Every structure is written in C-alpha cells, then in structure tokens.
Amino acid sequence: MITSKSNPTVKRVNSLKEKKYRAEYGEYIVEGIKQIREAVAAGQKIVSIYYSPRYRGELTEHERSVPVSDEVFGKLSEEVSPQGILAVLEIPENAPAAPQGNALFLDGISDPGNLGTIIRTANGAGYADIYLKNCTDPYAPKCVRSAMSGLFFVRLHFLSENVYPFLDGIPFICADMGGENVYSFRPPQKFVLVIGNEANGVSEEMRKVCEYTVSIPMRECCESLNAGVSAGILMYHLKYANKIN
Missing domain, CATH: 3.30.1330.30 (Ribosomal protein L30/S12)
Incomplete structure (x- = not known):
C-alpha cells in the first residue's frame, strides 16, 4: 500500500x-x-x-x-x-480520418463542462466521430466527469490546420441563431454539425465552408441557450429528422 x-x-x-x-x-x-x-x-x-x-x-x-x-x-x-x-x-491516438457516420465539429468550445456534456450527448445520439479545433482539453478532469464515459465510445480528432480533405464531399451544417428553423429543415442523409464557441459562435472561417445554417426557435425573452444544451437538441433532431418525417 x-x-x-x-x-x-x-x-x-x-x-x-x-x-x-x-x-x-x-x-x-x-x-x-x-x-x-x-x-x-x-x-x-x-x-x-x-x-x-x-x-x-x-x-x-x-x-x-x-x-x-x-x-x-x-x-x-x-x-x-x-x-x-x-x-x-x-489517451488514444486517433489521426484525423473520415467519419463513419454523421459527425460533430466543435469550433472553439472553451468550457470543459460544456465539452464533456457535448461528448456525452454525442455518444448517446450516435455521433461517433468528433472533430475538435481550438477547443479546451477533453481529458481535463472536469470534462472527463461531465462526459460520463462518453470518451470511451467516441473518436476524437484534433485539428490544427484549416484543410480537412477527409471531410470533402460531406455537407457542413452550421448552428447559428440567424439560421433556418431546425424543425422545418430537412437535413442530408450524411452531414457534419458545427457547434461554435460559447461567446462568439461559429468562426467566420468555418461559416464559409458550411452549406446550411440552422437555429433553434426560442422565445424573444431568451437570448441564447447553453452550448451543451443547443448541441444536444440539434444532434438529436438532425439525426432522427428523416426517420420521423
């Protein structure tokens, strides 16, 4: 001992x-x-x-x-x-590679609690590939606690460059308050959902590569939703919209 x-x-x-x-x-x-x-x-x-x-x-x-x-x-x-x-x-070593299904692209998520919640939800919703750019460390203790074992069942791809050849041909969907109501949007069969920074949203660089922009409808008295909550709503709706409709 x-x-x-x-x-x-x-x-x-x-x-x-x-x-x-x-x-x-x-x-x-x-x-x-x-x-x-x-x-x-x-x-x-x-x-x-x-x-x-x-x-x-x-x-x-x-x-x-x-x-x-x-x-x-x-x-x-x-x-x-x-x-x-x-x-x-x-810590697993995953070289950035093409996703096996619908994927998540996290653009500057800075809060470890939010990141852990998103990873946990992504695992539950079936987003097995998560691309991270300029994000906080997913292996920080607070993030690991929030992820609640989600880290064990997803593949994390860390990106440092602005070119993603392994994602060519896959449409990107940007989460933004100025986008189309997600509940009237019909997503493509395969896509990459982009979630931006808690304070600044999706970066201009990423907006340029997004084919679609969607938003979550809210009451006028609500300015915004937590990044983890927003990501969860969008992940589930976009994943199952085509099966429901």
Whole structure:
C-alpha cells in the first residue's frame, strides 16, 4: 500500500490534473466505479488503478490495481464525495480520418463542462466521430466527469490546420441563431454539425465552408441557450429528422 503523499507515483498521477503533463505522458485520470468499469469493458488501455480502504469492489483484483491510504487517495481525488477508486488511462491516438457516420465539429468550445456534456450527448445520439479545433482539453478532469464515459465510445480528432480533405464531399451544417428553423429543415442523409464557441459562435472561417445554417426557435425573452444544451437538441433532431418525417 502506498501511504506517502510524496511517493513518486503519487506525484506523477497528481500531475495529470495539468494539461502539460497529460500531453507529456499521454495519460489522464478517470474517477468513480461506474466510469472505470465502463473503461475496462470498452477496452480502454488502463495504465493503473488506485483504490483506498473504503473501496471493496472487484476492481481491486485488476492486474494493475494499487492500494493507497485514505490520505493519499484524498490527494489524488478531485471528487466532493469520492468513491475510493480512480484510474489512469492512456489517451488514444486517433489521426484525423473520415467519419463513419454523421459527425460533430466543435469550433472553439472553451468550457470543459460544456465539452464533456457535448461528448456525452454525442455518444448517446450516435455521433461517433468528433472533430475538435481550438477547443479546451477533453481529458481535463472536469470534462472527463461531465462526459460520463462518453470518451470511451467516441473518436476524437484534433485539428490544427484549416484543410480537412477527409471531410470533402460531406455537407457542413452550421448552428447559428440567424439560421433556418431546425424543425422545418430537412437535413442530408450524411452531414457534419458545427457547434461554435460559447461567446462568439461559429468562426467566420468555418461559416464559409458550411452549406446550411440552422437555429433553434426560442422565445424573444431568451437570448441564447447553453452550448451543451443547443448541441444536444440539434444532434438529436438532425439525426432522427428523416426517420420521423
């Protein structure tokens, strides 16, 4: 059992709360029984599992599990009510590639809570490929918590350039308050939905490549919706509009 907070392993795991060390080691932290079980079931690469005396479940038998004291676990955990178990997972390496179905393009999402919610919803709605440009880190602890295992079942494609040959021929749909009412819009069979920054919306660069622009109807007294909520409404409606109509 690890009992010292100054143990090198503890220091390394704790460092993964910072983006630069996640990038350096190619690892991130997942907390909670349900998420770790789903990570194992999904075939994610488990680097290590750490559990405190309060956890008595089957994950203590995992080949990479390590017991730690309550004090050490308190240093590693960021949960308000920790369940006594967390895991370090390897960050998957996905070279940008063509989507297998309808996809999501996130253009400058800056809040980790919003990003996690969008990833969780995308998984539920069946958007398996998510393209990220100028977004916050999806492997940040707050984002991982909000994604609720969604990270294990989608493919994240990180984009740094303005050319996307793997998306050629697929129509882009821009989410914007000035667009056509999404409930009267008939989407193409295959598309990429573009969701923009919380404050500034979709960038001008991305607007230029979008064939369609859609909006969510709202009361006049409502200025806008949360980015995660908007993305969820649009993802579900566009995905199933052709099946309903």
